[in-house]
Amino acid sequence: MNISSLISFLFLFFSILNVDANGQPNFIVTSFGAVADGKTDSKQAFANAWTKACQTPGGVVSVPAKNTFLLSGGEFVGPCNGLTVFQIDGTLVASTDPKLDDLKYWITFDNVDGLNVVGNGVFNGSGPSSWAQCRSSSNCKNRPTSLKIHAVSDATISGITSLNSKMFHITINNSKNVRIANVQITAPADSPNTDGIHISKSSYVDITESSIGTGDDCVSIGDGASNVNISGVACGPGHGISIGSLGKYAGEQDVSEITVSNCNLTNTDNGLRIKTFAPSMSSNVVSDVTYSDIALNNVKNPIIIDQHYCPNRACNSGGESGVQINGVKFINVHGTSATRLGVSLQCSKTGPCQDILFSGLQLTVGGGSPATASCSNANSRFLSSNPSGCT
Structure with a gap:
């Protein structure tokens, strides 16, 4: 490269390159x-x-x-x-x-x-x-x-606004x-179907101090997600914070180590939800899930495990879900339910939910009357809670 060509190249390069206050190109x-x-x-x-x-x-x-x-x-x-x-x-x-x-x-x-x-x-x-x-x-x-966000490691997404996605906002x-x-x-x-954030086949994901209002799940957690932490999230409107749906496809991976804490859900169609298809095409496991210090305000279906999930009429309504759910804790979840039924655990007959714990649960219906709990095929415990148990 002769000197004139080099000068031209450098001029072009520096015309498109600036250096910010941190010295980054x-x-x-x-x-x-x-x-x-x-x-x-x-x-x-x-x-x-x-x-x-x-x-x-x-x-x-x-x-x-x-x-x-x-x-x-x-x-x-x-x-x-x-x-x-x-x-x-x-x-x-x-x-x-x-x-x-x-x-x-x-x-x-x-x-x-x-x-x-x-x-x-x-x-x-x-x-x-x-x-x-x-x-x-x-x-x-x-x-x-x-x-x-696909096949990415060590990433930060901060400060941005996602407005009016055609389908999901962030995956x-x-x-x-x-x-x-x-x-x-x-x-x-x-x-x-405008889910806020959907996570699948990913690990060590943190979602903090964010506001999510959509036409579907504020956060949805799909198969293969592990070590997910959600905290300080304001959710509403929307369909709540969900694990699933799971079991729709063969070969799905387990979901584990999910923590949801210090979140507020307002006027949502669901609150804290785990949903699996029946019959299911996979037998993956949901385990070690903790919801703590969650405030609910006028939420329909505040706590729901639905192992007969069917979003439309195209589902096969026969059979049971093979997705196993165990080790789920609800600690200090409190607030108001827009529906009389505050807790619904509808688990699989062939693989009942195991080790479902409620501690410090306090749910009332809008007028102040106590919410109720309905459970099927669920091994659950209620400690210092209202409702105090399943009917």
Whole structure:
């Protein structure tokens, strides 16, 4: 390379590279051609910025504040050369083109060791453009999840807002050591299948100090999840905090070491729920689950284990669930139920629930009368609790 070519290369490189206050190389998406008009698809510009940041130790993809970018999709794939940061302070908007609703995911981070998705920005999934068909049909096709975290380790997601996803807001799959903190997830109560955060086949996942209001589960925990900690989460509207559904597919993995603490659920359709299909295609185990210091406010079905889960008429209603549930503790769960039945344990005849403990449970119906508990095929104990036992 002659001297003039070298100078030209360096000029081009430094024209797209900035260094932030922490000395990290900062690749601003507008320097790669992203157009902040909310109308022009900036997919390629974001891809180019990611490539540079991924190749650079400590590289930062920067989405500037007070800017809105249309993104038809984003696949941000590693491996990268060290920690990579996706700094979003502006707004990303998904396309409303119905042809793109066939995609499984809007934005994906895949195969990255060391990832921060941080900032005060917004992932706007443009959900209203695709919800109508699913409000009228329980068997509508799947739509794109807004943000997929797959095969990622040592990740932090912090400060962001996920708004109006077409389907799930955030999924974490085949990942480990993922921390989610101070995020806001929002969709209307009647938005279909808009789970807030779904975790599967992942370990050591922490969700803390976040606000989640959706049309489905605030947090759902699927097969293969272990060592999951959920604390300081405000949930509502939505369908509560759920383990499952499990048993729908063959070869599902066990779920274990799940802790939910210091959370508030308000006006949700369910509270703390474990759900499995019957009959089930797998015989996985749910074990070592602890719910503690949970406040419930006007919650329907506050505590429910449903081993005959069937979300639509397409289910086979015969048979029993082969999913085994054991070692579940409810410690200091308190508040008001919107339904007379506060605790429902409907377990499998062929594999009853084992070692279900309630301690310090205090549930009343809105007017102050005591809630009731109904149990079937469940080995349960109630200590210093109201309701004091099963009927």
